[in-house]
Amino acid sequence: MLLALLGVVGVVALSSCGNSDPSLIGYEPPSEKKVSTATATEVTADATRPFQFVAPEGEVLIVYFGYTNCPDLCPTTLAAVRSAKREIGDLADRVKLAMVTVDPERDTEDVLPAYLSSFSDQYHALIPASDDELTAIKDAFQASSSVTKNADGSIEVGHSATTYVINDSGVVVIEWPYGLTADDMAHDLRILLK
Secondary structure: HHHHHHHHHHHHHOOOOOOOOOOOOOOOOOOOOOOOOEEEEEOOOOOOEEEOOOOOOOOOOEEEEOOOOOOOOHHHHHHHHHHHHHOOOOHHHHHHEEEEEEOOOOOOHHHHHHHHHHOOOOOEEEEOOOHHHHHHHHHHHHHOEEEEEEEOOOOEEOOOOEEEOOOOOOOOEEEEEEOOOOHHHHHHHHHHHH
């Protein structure tokens, strides 16, 4: 009886090894978080235009709130996204990246696109045209940020560090906390793009 029980435990343990788990690793919001109603201002090389938080059909859109002068959270997260896209091979063509700057005064139309181009060849540089626009976008995602200008001229920026993955219905299907590995992101992307 003990040997049979150990055999069953061994089979269960072996079947849980590897990266074949069909469940998502990131956080699935408990209720639908539709963000397609929020509008951002996208800057491109030759124009600005309204941007809706909806992935193209059959694709996913990764959205991150950050700023280009960020010393740690932003480059670490965006580098993980870049590595995850490399891991999934041809599926990466169906993954778009959008970054909403929480520091629009310094992240100008010359700065933000250049920054994002080092992390992805398919990106949307989103620079809110007003505080109200930024607030509306953050409210839709339940994100937060603050910019404080100190008396000595230094600037302190704080922001939530969640990465959001949106489907072609404009719904957040998964949220990745700061520190999630590129392997785990790739795992989730493979499942979402099946």
